[in-house]
Amino acid sequence: MTASTFATRSNALPPAKGKAGFGGALASEWTKIRSVRSTMWILLALLVLTIGISALGSHGQANNLPTNNGVVAYIHNTRDLEFGTILGQLVVIVLGALGVASEYSTGMIRTTLSVQPRRGTVYLAKLLVLAAVTLVIGEIIAFVSFFIGQSFFSSQGIQFSLSNTATLMAVIGAGGYLTGCALLAFGLGALFRNTAAGIAVPVAMLLVVDILVNAALPSTWQVHIDRYVPMEAGFQMWSTVHQPGQDLSAWNGFGVFMIYVVAALAAGFWSFTQRDA
Amino acid sequence: MIEAQGLTKRYGDKVAVNNLTFAIKPGQVTGFLGPNGAGKSTTMRMILGLDAPTAGTVTIGGKPFAKIANPMREVGALLDAKAIHGGRSAYNHLLCLAQTNNLPKRRVDEVLALVGLTEVAKKRSKGFSLGMGQRLGIAAALLGDPQVLMFDEPVNGLDPEGILWIRNFMKTLAREGRTVFVSSHLMSEMEATADHLLVIGRGQLHADCTVEEFIERNSELSIRVRTPEVDRLAGLLVAKGALAAPDGEGALLVTRLGMNEIGDLAFDNQIRVHELTPIQASLEQAFMRMTADSVEYHATPLPGVPVGVPVGGPVGGPVPQQPQPPQPQLAAPAQQPVQNSEV
Numbered sequence: 001m002t003a004s005t006f007a008t009r010s011n012a013l014p015p016a017k018g019k020a021g022f023g024g025a026l027a028s029e030w031t032k033i034r035s036v037r038s039t040m041w042i043l044l045a046l047l048v049l050t051i052g053i054s055a056l057g058s059h060g061q062a063n064n065l066p067t068n069n070g071v072v073a074y075i076h077n078t079r080d081l082e083f084g085t086i087l088g089q090l091v092v093i094v095l096g097a098l099g100v101a102s103e104y105s106t107g108m109i110r111t112t113l114s115v116q117p118r119r120g121t122v123y124l125a126k127l128l129v130l131a132a133v134t135l136v137i138g139e140i141i142a143f144v145s146f147f148i149g150q151s152f153f154s155s156q157g158i159q160f161s162l163s164n165t166a167t168l169m170a171v172i173g174a175g176g177y178l179t180g181c182a183l184l185a186f187g188l189g190a191l192f193r194n195t196a197a198g199i200a201v202p203v204a205m206l207l208v209v210d211i212l213v214n215a216a217l218p219s220t221w222q223v224h225i226d227r228y229v230p231m232e233a234g235f236q237m238w239s240t241v242h243q244p245g246q247d248l249s250a251w252n253g254f255g256v257f258m259i260y261v262v263a264a265l266a267a268g269f270w271s272f273t274q275r276d277a
Numbered sequence: 278m279i280e281a282q283g284l285t286k287r288y289g290d291k292v293a294v295n296n297l298t299f300a301i302k303p304g305q306v307t308g309f310l311g312p313n314g315a316g317k318s319t320t321m322r323m324i325l326g327l328d329a330p331t332a333g334t335v336t337i338g339g340k341p342f343a344k345i346a347n348p349m350r351e352v353g354a355l356l357d358a359k360a361i362h363g364g365r366s367a368y369n370h371l372l373c374l375a376q377t378n379n380l381p382k383r384r385v386d387e388v389l390a391l392v393g394l395t396e397v398a399k400k401r402s403k404g405f406s407l408g409m410g411q412r413l414g415i416a417a418a419l420l421g422d423p424q425v426l427m428f429d430e431p432v433n434g435l436d437p438e439g440i441l442w443i444r445n446f447m448k449t450l451a452r453e454g455r456t457v458f459v460s461s462h463l464m465s466e467m468e469a470t471a472d473h474l475l476v477i478g479r480g481q482l483h484a485d486c487t488v489e490e491f492i493e494r495n496s497e498l499s500i501r502v503r504t505p506e507v508d509r510l511a512g513l514l515v516a517k518g519a520l521a522a523p524d525g526e527g528a529l530l531v532t533r534l535g536m537n538e539i540g541d542l543a544f545d546n547q548i549r550v551h552e553l554t555p556i557q558a559s560l561e562q563a564f565m566r567m568t569a570d571s572v573e574y575h576a577t578p579l580p581g582v583p584v585g586v587p588v589g590g591p592v593g594g595p596v597p598q599q600p601q602p603p604q605p606q607l608a609a610p611a612q613q614p615v616q617n618s619e620v
Contacts, residue, residue, distance in 0.1 A: 013350070013380065013381070013384060013421070013422045014381075016346065016347040016350045016378075017379075018346070018347075018379070019346040019347065020346065020347045020348060020349070020377055020378040020379060023379075024376050024377045024378060024379045025377055027376040027377075028373045028374070028376040028377045029373075031369060031372055031373040031376060032362075032365070032373045035365050035366065035369035035372075035373065036362060036364045036365055037364055038364060102362065103362070106360070106361065106362045106363065107357055107359060107360030107361070108360060108361055108362045109360075110322075110327055110356055110357060110360045111356075111360050111361060111374065111417065112374075112377075113325070113326070113327055114325050114327070114348075114352075114354045114356065115348060115349050115374045115377050115378060115417075115420075115421075116348060116377040116378070117325065117326045117342050117343040117345075117348055118343055276322075276327065276328040276329060277322075277327040277328070
């Protein structure tokens with residue numbers, strides 16, 4: 001081999017302008033998320049499964065409407081058109097957990113932080129890209145699910161309409177809830193730096209806590225606690241029927257759910273920025 | 278230029294890196310030599326801010342790494358070639374790195390060509406051989422055309438061709454005026470690559486000198502002496518200030534006394550000598566002894582005191598387990614020196 005084989009600059013780079021910052025970090029994280037097959041498969045699974053289950057759910061509901069003395073006694077609840085969200089939250093948790101924990105499991109994080117050592121910038125860029133991707137996919141899912149469900153119900157003479165503000169908010173809320181679940185898993189994945197824990201802990205927080213509160217607590221307590229557990233609070237975001245004294249309102253449910261999400265993101269931020277990589 | 282001041286890392290009670298102070302200069306390959314677990318990787322991780330030092334500071338071009346406006350333009354590092362997402366193609370891996378520092382896309386193609394990975398650029402890196410992975414890591418380090426390059430054990434697991442390639446590559450980078458800092462646990466590798474050496478053992482700095490100086494200081498000559506009167510000659514040698522140790526095969530290994538003096542001493546005392554052979558302790562051996570996990574080698578050489586020069590006069594006692602002077606005794610014969618003062 002000759003020395004010329006090793007010429008390290010075939011074209012000298014232009015002098016650096018400005019500073020490696022948030023814009024570059026965003027572009028990089030977007031490249032990362034779209035250049036790995038696993039995230040694309042998860043997004044596809046999220047789309048197909050959630051819409052599919054929603055369609056099955058609303059089909060079943062619309063064809064088995066409750067009656068009272070032969071009169072249809074159905075209470076309009078937009079939640080009935082977004083049934084797949086219950087499954088979708090599990091899929092989106094996997095995506096969120098992978099968002100940062102996979103960099104720890106592959107070791108990629110050390111490369112990432114060797115090119116951009118400002119960790120807060122990296123964390124926020126990852127968070128924002130994940131939030132944007134899940135929000136877009138989540139809203140697509142929510143609206144497609146709504147229109148499919150709407151057609152099933154309308155064939156039974158029951159009309160749902162997006163011109164109803166509460167209905168529109170609930171449909172948007174369904175997509176928002178999925179985004180929140182992804183961010184919850186993202187924060188916890190960053191905290192534990194482990195994909196398995198990043199999946200298991202949010203699933204436990206959402207499903208297991210809810211089941212325990214409903215099954216294990218005396219009903220006098222359960223009534224007071226249930227509405228504040230993450231999944232029950234989050235469900236109010238995509239529901240249009242809130243039992244007074246039992247459920248939070250949509251906005252309060254959103255607020256309580258976001259407290260959990262923000263707490264997880266803050267814990268993840270601490271772990272990501274303060275601990276040795 | 279990489280400068281460390283009192284750099285220290287503790288994990289609980291365990292000290293991984295202890296009070297390192299050094300300056301790594303541009304225009305040469307600086308080898309970072311130490312056995313596995315000596316603290317080389319930890320030091321490099323602290324340089325990059327991946328690990329926070331327990332005490333001390335380290336700067337690159339006068340700034341902590343995290344304060345550098347465009348990190349890739351200043352520093353390129355290959356710490357672990359496997360620290361990548363195997364599901365991403367080589368091209369996309371490099372692209373996502375380049376984007377963080379707003380480097381043009383064409384630079385990705387350039388470095389791929391530079392390391393010879395153009396043909397597999399669209400392949401996922403999990404299918405790469407060790408050598409290809411290493412090349413991809415080097416491509417990543419070169420993306421920003423940086424002035425400082427760091428490689429942690431870059432030749433580990435490579436075939437001879439790959440080793441040669443990386444060696445020449447590092448030398449070329451240094452010739453271009455860059456700072457090249459490369460770690461290895463193999464002395465022979467450093468002899469072949471480095472101009473300057475930092476030797477580390479158990480987190481302590483043992484030497485900071487050129488490779489030539491290191492060889493000169495540490496390859497002490499010992500002489501094999503075969504005689505029927507081993508004990509008598511050994512006693513005489515020790516009385517003259519030499520260290521004499523049995524080599525396990527009936528001969529003596531003598532240090533601190535020249536071949537002529539040994540021959541004359543034997544002649545004067547009418548001791549027959551059957552063999553006198555000079556033996557150069559290998560540098561590898563010197564390095565191993567220097568960094569061995571042993572209480573004898575705790576000391577840090579003082580500035581100005583050449584490493585490896587035995588200090589202290591001849592010790593007459595027959596006991597090798599006596600408290601040793603704090604200076605490292607280097608390049609003594611492989612066996613624990615036994616001083617036979619008695620016949």
